[in-house]
Amino acid sequence: MRISNETKVGILATVAIAVLIIGYSFLKGNDVFTSENTFYASYDRVDGLSVSKPVMVNGYQIGRVSKMQLQSSGKILTEFKIKQDYAIPANTIARIASTDLLGGKAIVFELGDSPTYANDGDTLRANIQRNILEQVEPVQKKAEAVVAVLDSVLSSINNTINADFQHNFNRSIASIANTLNTLEHTTTQVDAIVGTQRTKLANILSNVEAISANFKNNGDKITNILGNLESVSDKAAKADFERTINNANAAVADLQNIVNNINSGKGSVGLLLNDEKLYDNLNNASKNLDNLMIDLKENPSRYVHFSIFGKKRD
Structure with a gap:
């Protein structure tokens, strides 16, 4: 059976329209087969x-x-x-x-x-x-705030670290380095000295150890010696103190006896202090002597006779 060209064209057009509808539906999200x-x-x-x-x-x-x-x-x-x-x-x-x-x-x-x-x-x-950008947005805002604060801090630091500060800082670092070098050199010298004197140090430590051992071995004897010395010192101190007190008491007693004798009129000092007649006699003698001196000054011729040509004979 022969198919005409018109029929073929019609069938082809129908298939094309069906494919177009199915494709359009598929592109719209419709599945026509399920x-x-x-x-x-x-x-x-x-x-x-x-x-x-x-x-x-x-x-x-x-x-x-x-x-x-x-x-x-x-x-x-x-x-x-x-x-x-x-x-x-x-x-x-x-x-x-x-x-x-x-x-x-x-x-x-x-x-x-x-x-x-x-x-x-x-x-x-x-x-x-929320989408990813919306979720990130709060973090982004916080990050921007942190960056702003960090920029302010860095600006402050930059203003603080001026040329003078950098120069002083460099000088400080150099000074610290020199100090460390000096300390290292000193340490090396001390190490060398210790190395050269190691034998002497060992001998000194040995002697110290021997002395310590002697003290340890004779500890009881040293304790006894110190005990005896303390006892002797205590006795000597007690003896001297008691003798001094006794001497002081005897001196005070003698002084009291002397005062009592004076008060009672015994002896020269007692009579001198307690005898009123003696006082009056001494007072009168003093007055007479005073009168004699006055008369001597006023009438010296009564008491002194002298001549240039010698004494006259009667």
Whole structure:
């Protein structure tokens, strides 16, 4: 049987139209060869989400976004096509999540634990996960604040570390280095001295050890000697002290006897102090002597006779 060219053209056009419809539906996210359940979720915003984006559970794709429609309330009603092979619990959450750093989005089902399952055409609970840039934004702000503080600190340090400070700092480092070199040289000299005098030091330590051993071996004798010396010292101190006190007491007794004798009028001193007649006689004698001296001054011729030519003979 011969097929006409018109028939061939018609068949070819029909196939082309069918392929075009199937391809268009596939590009829109519809799978015309498998049976699927339809679910819905309503979102306040769907940044980066578009038709044909995958619907995943634990990173595994179970469906796709088939339709998105803006409602009068301002919410976006999103339609999902899910293969009938997968049972979706009724309390499952359809969450918009980021898939890459460029802002790509996908629907992630967080499967619930309800014993009942969602039916075809049910609306699931919706949730939106912040994208990676939104999660990083608080950290970015903190990092910017830290960088600003760090810049201020570095500016302050730069102002503090001027040329004079650097010069003084370099001088301090050089001084410390010289001190360390001097200390190292001194240590080397001390080490050399100790090395050369090691034999003498050993002998000195040996002698000290021998002296210590002698003290240790004669400890009892030394203790006895010190005890005897202490006893002798105590006795001598006691004897001298007692003798001194006795002498002082005897001297005080003698002095008291002398005072008593004077008070009682015994002896020359006692008579001199206690005899009123003697006092009166001495007083009168003193007055007479005084009168004699006055008369002598006034009338010296009465008492002294002299002549240039000698004494006259009667």
